[in-house]
Amino acid sequence: MNGIAVDGIGLVGGFGCGLDALAGRLDQGSQPSGQIEFLRDGEAGNVPALIADPAPLERFLSKRATRRIDHFSKLALLGAFLALEDAGIPADDRSDLGVVVASGYGPTRTTFAFLDSLLDDGDSCASPTHFSNSVHNAAAAHVAMQLGAAGPNLTVSQFELSVVSALQTASGWLASGRVDQVLFGAVDELSPVLLHCRERLQSDAPAGLTGEGAAFFLLSRNGGRHGRIVGLETGSVREGNSLGSDLDLCLLARTGLDACDTLGARLSADGTPTADLLPHVGALPVGQAFDLAAALIALRRGSWPPTGQGLDGEVGCLQVDADGRYGLLRVAAAV
Amino acid sequence: MTDRGIPVTGLGAICAAGPTLPAALDAMFAGRRAPAPSRRVVTSHAEPYPVFEVPEQFFPAGLPGEEELLRTSRLAIAAVAEALATADWRASDLQGLRVGVCLGTTVGCAMNNEGFYRDYRAGEMPDMAPIRRYLRSNPAASVARHFGFDGPVQTVVNACSSGTDAIGIAGDWLRGGLCDIVIAGGADELCRTTCNGFQALMITDTQPVRPFDRNRHGLNLGEGAGVLLLESPALAASRPGREQARLAGYGSGCDAYHLTAPHPEGRGLRAALDEALSAAGIKEEQIAFVNAHGTGTPDNDRVESRTLFARFPGLPFHSTKGFTGHTLGAAGGLEAAFTVACLQRGEIPPSIGFAEPDPELPAAPAAAVTPVSGDFALSESLAFGGNNGVVIFARGGDA
Numbered sequence: 254m255n256g257i258a259v260d261g262i263g264l265v266g267g268f269g270c271g272l273d274a275l276a277g278r279l280d281q282g283s284q285p286s287g288q289i290e291f292l293r294d295g296e297a298g299n300v301p302a303l304i305a306d307p308a309p310l311e312r313f314l315s316k317r318a319t320r321r322i323d324h325f326s327k328l329a330l331l332g333a334f335l336a337l338e339d340a341g342i343p344a345d346d347r348s349d350l351g352v353v354v355a356s357g358y359g360p361t362r363t364t365f366a367f368l369d370s371l372l373d374d375g376d377s378c379a380s381p382t383h384f385s386n387s388v389h390n391a392a393a394a395h396v397a398m399q400l401g402a403a404g405p406n407l408t409v410s411q412f413e414l415s416v417v418s419a420l421q422t423a424s425g426w427l428a429s430g431r432v433d434q435v436l437f438g439a440v441d442e443l444s445p446v447l448l449h450c451r452e453r454l455q456s457d458a459p460a461g462l463t464g465e466g467a468a469f470f471l472l473s474r475n476g477g478r479h480g481r482i483v484g485l486e487t488g489s490v491r492e493g494n495s496l497g498s499d500l501d502l503c504l505l506a507r508t509g510l511d512a513c514d515t516l517g518a519r520l521s522a523d524g525t526p527t528a529d530l531l532p533h534v535g536a537l538p539v540g541q542a543f544d545l546a547a548a549l550i551a552l553r554r555g556s557w558p559p560t561g562q563g564l565d566g567e568v569g570c571l572q573v574d575a576d577g578r579y580g581l582l583r584v585a586a587a588v
Numbered sequence: 589m590t591d592r593g594i595p596v597t598g599l600g601a602i603c604a605a606g607p608t609l610p611a612a613l614d615a616m617f618a619g620r621r622a623p624a625p626s627r628r629v630v631t632s633h634a635e636p637y638p639v640f641e642v643p644e645q646f647f648p649a650g651l652p653g654e655e656e657l658l659r660t661s662r663l664a665i666a667a668v669a670e671a672l673a674t675a676d677w678r679a680s681d682l683q684g685l686r687v688g689v690c691l692g693t694t695v696g697c698a699m700n701n702e703g704f705y706r707d708y709r710a711g712e713m714p715d716m717a718p719i720r721r722y723l724r725s726n727p728a729a730s731v732a733r734h735f736g737f738d739g740p741v742q743t744v745v746n747a748c749s750s751g752t753d754a755i756g757i758a759g760d761w762l763r764g765g766l767c768d769i770v771i772a773g774g775a776d777e778l779c780r781t782t783c784n785g786f787q788a789l790m791i792t793d794t795q796p797v798r799p800f801d802r803n804r805h806g807l808n809l810g811e812g813a814g815v816l817l818l819e820s821p822a823l824a825a826s827r828p829g830r831e832q833a834r835l836a837g838y839g840s841g842c843d844a845y846h847l848t849a850p851h852p853e854g855r856g857l858r859a860a861l862d863e864a865l866s867a868a869g870i871k872e873e874q875i876a877f878v879n880a881h882g883t884g885t886p887d888n889d890r891v892e893s894r895t896l897f898a899r900f901p902g903l904p905f906h907s908t909k910g911f912t913g914h915t916l917g918a919a920g921g922l923e924a925a926f927t928v929a930c931l932q933r934g935e936i937p938p939s940i941g942f943a944e945p946d947p948e949l950p951a952a953p954a955a956a957v958t959p960v961s962g963d964f965a966l967s968e969s970l971a972f973g974g975n976n977g978v979v980i981f982a983r984g985g986d987a
Binding site for chain 1: 632633694697698699700708709712716719723724726732738741742743745746747753757761764766780781785786787788789790841843844845846848855973974
């Protein structure tokens with residue numbers, strides 16, 4: 254591939270809001286930002302979690318404009334506005350912008366809120382507002398509407414491989430000249446039902462803190478103020494392949510899957526330094542997008558903040574799914 | 589895309605009109621349809637809503653069971669098997685090739701199992717089997733897993749234009765050299781959540797759907813899967829005689845206007861048409877016919893009729909939703925397969941359900957089997973979120 258330039262970054266997660274917030278957490282360490290309540294064995298329980306607060310969206314949109322927009326789409330909107338602000342894109346220059354959004358699970362809180370309306374009030378009282386916001390592309394639609402972005406618009410949902418898969422299409426749009434800029438974002442939200450499922454499905458070895466948030470990037474062919482994505486690789490993890498062995502550092506997006514732990518051990522055995530953002534972002538299906546942001550921060554500094562390890566080559570962002578398929582982003586510093 | 593386009597060598601479809609593409613076409617050209625209240629998806633509305641459900645006997649033998657995969661993935665696998673067979677590929681012959689899968693869906697990615705959630709809310713320990721099945725059932729991933737494909741995998745969730753967008757993306761992958769083959773299209777199942785959701789939005793009809801009709805009142809939901817097997821020109825050239833059509837162009841545009849209603853002037857649809865025609869390197873007058881989205885909702889059909897009249901005055905167009913229902917994420921895939929087949933036949937079926945022209949609409953669809961001539965045909969999809977997708981196919985024939 255020709256490489257994708259990253260010109261703007263917008264982040265919101267349990268670490269706070271903005272690129273500096275994540276950089277600060279990488280330097281100083283993190284604490285869980287809150288607790289989330291769910292039903293455990295039929296009893297109310299709660300767990301610490303890295304919860305994202307979309308309140309700073311008020312800086313870009315009035316409360317009136319967002320009154321019918323759910324948490325999931327607010328996170329996406331905040332990430333989108335921050336990325337465009339970071340890139341210095343003026344408000345009147347967004348009509349041809351392509352929008353690509355990746356999400357592992359989509360707007361789960363709203364999906365279950367819609368089911369609540371059915372279960373509480375009956376089929377004839379189902380909530381049309383919840384239904385229309387529960388479609389997976391609602392976030393991309395809100396981003397397009399609020400930004401006036403009338404270019405191609407795509408949402409991809411591929412569980413843990415959502416980010417790399419969606420980036421492949423964004424890359425294709427840029428390479429073919431279909432658009433000059435793509436606003437690419439990843440978003441997932443926590444919900445009590447997801448936590449219940451996670452605890453029961455991963456009872457032996459939970460990945461650690463869970464998280465939520467949005468990571469958006471303004472991408473183009475040339476430039477790359479923050480750096481460049483120089484490789485997108487997908488395939489099946491097989492014994493013996495030298496996946497990522499040439500990387501200075503490999504960031505693993507851990508979600509508690511055995512395949513990820515196995516791969517991490519193999520990379521370490523091959524001598525490739527690995528790290529993860531679990532304490533700062535938490536486990537979430539689109540964790541790879543936050544890894545991309547962290548990789549760009551580190552490459553800009555020339556070292557990985559938590560350890561001081563020097564970086565002068567490529568940093569990898571690796572995520573695997575339950576089928577043992579992987580997606581690897583190769584990230585390089587700005588030229 | 590001003591080359592000859594991407595070869596289409598395989599087609600597959602399963603829907604209420606038929607278990608295979610030829611069977612569905614037979615039903616459509618004979619004017620047969622059978623909408624009825626669902627036996628599987630039951631709601632408590634005072635008046636029953638007809639849907640287009642795929643009968644159990646339409647599912648081919650050998651599919652993974654209901655307990656293993658969501659119905660959406662099972663429908664997708666059935667359609668892919670047909671596409672592989674019509675392209676004269678056995679799955680085992682594809683092992684050395686880079687085979688990608690790009691499928692659109694809506695329900696197939698939604699974590700909305702009502703029984704599980706009811707038990708959860710009641711403080712019980714719900715059976716985790718529905719969640720495990722959901723986690724195994726990402727449509728593109730489950731197709732890749734079932735057939736052993738190792739190329740890129742992508743599930744597009746652009747609501748009702750998902751299938752059309754997936755086909756366009758597949759073309760990009762092949763043009764960019766990512767794959768040798770891509771299976772592309774869409775799949776979706778009927779479910780209570782979407783049935784109740786569309787009824788809450790008051791855009792469903794209690795009568796069989798009437799696309800573009802003066803008395804249209806809304807859509808009927810349906811389910812199914814439709815896929816195309818696309819090959820790189822080099823691979824297709826190495827297996828002459830199998831090309832059924834070429835994907836000549838794709839375009840998309842976003843209304844950036846409303847979450848569930850189309851832009852009144854069809855802004856995104858016009859942009860998608862512009863891009864697709866430009867990509868195909870052709871003019872409007874070279875299009876033989878249009879497979880319209882034609883859902884039967886007042887807003888959709890008004891915008892489409894006006895846009896089609898402005899861009900393609902006098903051109904035959906039709907809606908196949910009267911035979912299949914609105915199959916959401918599958919619609920673009922199914923209708924792409926129908927479009928290729930109709931281009932090959934040189935005729936389009938009647939827009940069943942259309943009887944009385946709407947004086948507010950400047951263009952009316954084909955009401956009977958209509959001969960068409962020309963080398964190109966177009967299929968368009970409009971979607972929640974303001975997404976609009978357009979694909980153009982060229983008549984096949986190995987060069």
